[in-house]
Amino acid sequence: MTSQAIIAFAISCAALALLFAVLLRSRCRDAALALDNPEFQDFAGSLGMTIMVIKADMSAILYASPGFRALFGMDPAEASYARIRTLVHEDDLEALDAALLAGRRAPFELEFRIVRDGEGNWIHMRGFPIARRKAARRIVLWMEDRSRRKSDELKLAQARDYEVAIGARIQQALLLGQAERDYASFDLASMTLPSQKIDGDFIDFFDGADETLDLMLGDVMGKGIPAALTGAAARNAFVRARMSLADTADLSAMPIKDIVGAAEQRIAGKLIELKTFFTLVYGRVDGNAGLFRYVDCGHTSVIHYEKRSGRCWRLKGANAPIGFLPKQDFQEYAVPIAKDDLLFFYSDGITEATDSEGEQFGEDRLMKLIRSSAGLSAAKLLEKIKLISFAYAAGDFKDDITGISVKINAETKTASSVSRNFPQSLASLHAIRDFFGQCIAKHLSGPCSEDTREALLLAAGEAISNVVKHNAPDQKHRCAASFILTDAWAAFTLYYHGQDYDWQEWTLPNVKLFQTGGYGLYIIGEIMDSVTVSRGEDGLIRLSMLFHLKAGKQQ
Amino acid sequence: MASQTTKGVLVITPDINHLDTLSAKSFSDEYAPLAAGASIIILDLSKVHFVDSTGLGSILTLVRDTLARGARITLCGAQPSVKVLFRMVQLGKLVSILDTLDLAQSWAAS
Known part of the structure; x- marks a missing residue:
């Protein structure tokens, strides 16, 4: 907000406070509206905005500040809501009527256009309902000509559209x-x-x-x-x-x-x-x-x-x-x-x-x-x-x-694709390892050396161990193990419910310092060509380990 | 767990197929009292077909505790999968790893 805007806002607040004070006083006296208060009239006349008080049924204008004449080009004494409506742009009439109707019960704010001598002006209007004892409600309207600001906004929008258009062309090219x-x-x-x-x-x-x-x-x-x-x-x-x-x-x-x-x-x-x-x-x-x-x-x-x-x-x-x-x-x-x-x-x-x-x-x-x-x-x-x-x-x-x-679109030529479900618990450790062990023994004897097969089982075992050790036994869900083999790669995948943690960090623990833990991730990372842990929906995790048969890390 | 002491050499032969997350604690609980008083230890792994990182941790603890009190220890009889693990973590830099129990006994006698 600029300093000018802050000052304008402060003046508006002061004007409103004064207006409400006058209205309240008149209400207490249950007398005619005391808007002829000279103090208020001086203040209202000095504002860069127009204040009106109308009956809530829009049957009469009870007060109009000096700015009214400049805004609508008519004498306030001869003005009526019906006359003002004749100036309002036809596209905005419905919104204005609806706002004033709603304004009997709640404050409102809108912008509408008036057309005078072939020129359009943008009016920003705020309305506040005022209740009076034994009398119809009134609405205080507070209006400001925003045509210049609107024009500036329009120019800015056009400039922005131009920049966006240029930007889009730069991006495309x-x-x-x-x-x-x-x-x-x-x-x-x-x-x-x-x-x-x-x-x-x-x-x-x-x-x-x-x-x-x-x-x-x-x-x-x-x-x-x-x-x-x-x-x-x-x-x-x-x-x-x-x-x-x-x-x-x-x-x-x-x-x-x-x-x-x-x-x-x-x-x-x-x-x-x-x-x-x-x-x-x-x-x-x-x-x-x-x-x-x-x-x-x-x-x-x-x-x-x-x-x-x-x-x-x-x-x-x-x-x-x-x-x-x-x-x-x-x-x-x-x-x-x-x-x-x-x-x-x-x-x-x-x-x-x-x-x-x-x-x-x-x-x-x-x-x-x-x-x-x-x-x-x-x-x-x-x-x-x-x-x-x-x-x-x-x-x-x-x-x-x-x-x-x-x-x-393509069907991958797989030599083997098997999967099996297991209870997600430590008790499944050997069963899942045996599943992968059987897959390795049956399908990888040709393409892999014995040491490589042992290493793959070791890595798979470490992964299984990590999954069942670091995630609470899950009675509701089962974990799934899957083995896929093509002529180029073998994939070992585990699907389970659990916590996501960083599988990417593996460095060789220092055996000379008798470090007794932290070898699991290192083993998996060293043996497999790719290890990805992907989060799915609803707490599901997919641990995918891939080994390239031709250019992989053969032992 | 089988163990035998001959001429001051304690030979521990774990009679388990897997030394892993499920069995590592009981392995440690059993070997610690056995090894505590021995000055020369041979850990014969010929019956263990699979060791995971948790099992490796329990072996390292045995090696560390033995060397810390000035005793000697060697490993022997490791199956191919276990050898892959030992090679990968460079366990040989810390303790001698021999192929057979005979070689280990020769090492103990030297």
Whole structure:
């Protein structure tokens, strides 16, 4: 609020207080309205607003301050509500009548237009009902000509619309890439809804060999042109890093963490210098191999709808946003995907969209929406999310809404896919371990050495032990163990109810210091190629451990 | 738990398939009184087919307590899965790990 506005507000309050004092006095005397009080008239005349007192049934104007003549262009003595109505813009008449009717019982506020000599003026009106003993109610009206302010607002809105339009064009041209082609093994769609200010969301797609697609979604800190320029530079850093790496290596076979690392080297120093950063998720979808790899740098989760479990899971990583550090040793994760699974990448504009009461749309609501819409195509899902989040926020997004949806069409060729349910308790420890032990013995004798098989069982055993030890026995729920094998990877998955905790932190405990605990996570992390713990809905957790048979950590 | 003392050497042979979260405490409760007075200990793991990180913790406690009072200890007979674990946590940097009981007895006699 400006100082002028504060002064105006204070004067208004004083005027109202005085007016009410006069009205109260007249009411006490039960006499004619004492609005001819010279003290009040002097004060009312000095205000930059007009005060009127009318009978509640609008049959008479009991008082009009000097500003009335300038506002309505008529003598107060000859004025009536019916005459005033003739000046009111026809589109605003209904609202004015309704407000005055309601104003008999409660204060109200509205804006309406009057038309005089072909020119429109915006009037801001406040009304306050005043009760009188043995008399009809009165309404005090307090009016102000806001035409100039309205005109300024209109110009500002036009300027903002212009900026939004320019911003949207900049984003389209510099920040938003498009997939180069369609893919048989998955269905792809993306969208961006610009907010009121230009933002720094950027996306891009990189076609790879054998139906693979690399895609990324980033979100630059802050807003406006600086964020957009940073987003454009970030996107450019990835394009240039990929071009440079492609000279010497097959990018489709390269771990995506190396691509992210190469791009980081091109831009992190500049970001640190500029004191800015961006969050990012870089993913590789391989529908035929049934695998989704990702590097998460502090971005919002990727939502994975898994048809097999009928659930949505939040895929998160442990890397810092780019620009936080000069160089990171990026962690890459991989989770199995199968036909009819969905992956949804999004910016926080969706989950942070707020309704009229300030409640955010939120990740839980988004997951429920995706799960209930899992039968839709990628494009239709995106459209539904756009419409529902738009309606939720009544179209008033504070951030850009950016999303990419991927729906898997290909059947993954699995050599084995088995799952079994167990009571979620310590007593199931050996049974679950035996289940994985049998899967390993039956299916991995060919592709893995004996030491590797033993190591895999050890890692699976540690994971099971962690789950049943660190989560209270759950009589209501069961936990499920699943084993999936393809010619490229083996996945060991546990679904359970419990607490979420950090599975990413594993360092070798110092055996020389006789450290007797803390080996479990280290063992799992050392043996498996990827370990992801994903939170689902209603307290469900999915622990997914993946081992690459060809290029994995064979013992 | 089987144990035998021959020529001042205590040989502990846990007769359990799994040394893990479920059995580690009872293992520790049993070996501690046995080991307390021995100057040379051989922990023969030939009957243990699986050790997890909790079981490893109980072995480390035995090794720590033994070395702390100036006694000697070696491990032997570890099954392949157990060897994988020991290798991974570099247990060999702390205590000698021998393939067979015979080798361990030779070590004890040296």
